[in-house]
Amino acid sequence: MLTENVFRNRAAVISNAERSLLEGAISHVQTYPAGSLVVRQGVPVDISTLLVKGLMTRHVDAPDGRRHPVALHVPGDFVDLHAYALKKLDHDVAALTDITVAVFRHALLEEIQATEPGLARRLWFLTLLDAAMHRQWIYRLASLNALQRVSHFLCETHARLLAIGASEGHAFPLPMTQADIGEVCSLTNVHVNRVLRELRESGLCNVRGANVQILDLKGLVERARFDPHYLYLNPQTAARAVGHTGNIL
CATH class of the missing domain: 2.60.120.10 (Jelly Rolls)
Structure with missing residues (x-):
């Protein structure tokens, strides 16, 4: 469907x-x-x-x-x-x-x-969710450094793809160029290339072509200062988004 x-x-x-x-x-x-x-x-x-x-x-x-x-x-x-x-x-x-x-x-x-x-309220929820993500977008650009911005963007995208079953939990597709990532994170291509190399050499994640391989999700989340609360995921998905795999009550 x-x-x-x-x-x-x-x-x-x-x-x-x-x-x-x-x-x-x-x-x-x-x-x-x-x-x-x-x-x-x-x-x-x-x-x-x-x-x-x-x-x-x-x-x-x-x-x-x-x-x-x-x-x-x-x-x-x-x-x-x-x-x-x-x-x-x-x-x-x-x-x-x-x-x-x-x-x-x-x-x-x-x-x-x-x-x-009831359905109208659920559709309203979607517009409020957009607003919540936009507020976090402003925070990312205004308060985080280059490494944190890219890390936060990757964590957010991973969490959103987890929510729709499009991430395996340790890898996900990201058909974006370094220029695209630079526009999203307000960085130059050179800066994005440097950040992605640092993330790879730090053993956190590897962005290659149109795919992202997460090597250390908890480390990436910590580096990004990422908290998925603003995505309003259910508890199980929110826990997976930050690398917690135990039972969630």
């Missing part, structure tokens, strides 16, 4: 009936090649998209032409649910890789809000 990963391993659960309703609200499924603008800043929209496959970004373009990402989205994310309420966005939404999205027309989301208050 296309919406299977939306609430998987989250603190907010969704029933089979609610999942079926959400599936039924999908208008169509669409693909975009890497680099495509899916939603353009300031343009009125009457749809929202759920990411099924690939990676997407939300970003703001500076006057000098530089792109400033403000969010990275993984499969299962309801990327621009904000557009349902705002009707146009103050940033661009783009495909970082080749992507597949499920498209929801706002008219059907309006029906869900009117007739299914």
Whole structure:
């Protein structure tokens, strides 16, 4: 099911009936090649998209032409649910890789809000989760040094992929270039290369091509000052995200 990963391993659960309703609200499924603008800043929209496959970004373009990402989205994310309420966005939404999205027309989301208050609250949870991750994004760029920023980003991505079953716990796919990681962490390519080498030589993780191999998750979490509380994962997934594998009550 296309919406299977939306609430998987989250603190907010969704029933089979609610999942079926959400599936039924999908208008169509669409693909975009890497680099495509899916939603353009300031343009009125009457749809929202759920990411099924690939990676997407939300970003703001500076006057000098530089792109400033403000969010990275993984499969299962309801990327621009904000557009349902705002009707146009103050940033661009783009495909970082080749992507597949499920498209929801706002008219059907309006029906869900009117007739299914429980499901509407769960969709609201997703927009609040986006806000929580954005606050952590600001903290990462404002308060952490280069090594900590990259480590924190890798820990966060690992935790989010754990939540949708896309990480094995010690390795996960990351189809991003060093330039992409640099934009996300506000670092130059040279700086990112130096940090990744230090992480590898320290025995914490190895980023090679489009894959990340975690060599010492607890050490990486400590280096990153990472706490997954803001991702609102269930206790079991949150524990795995920081390297705790014992029983969780």
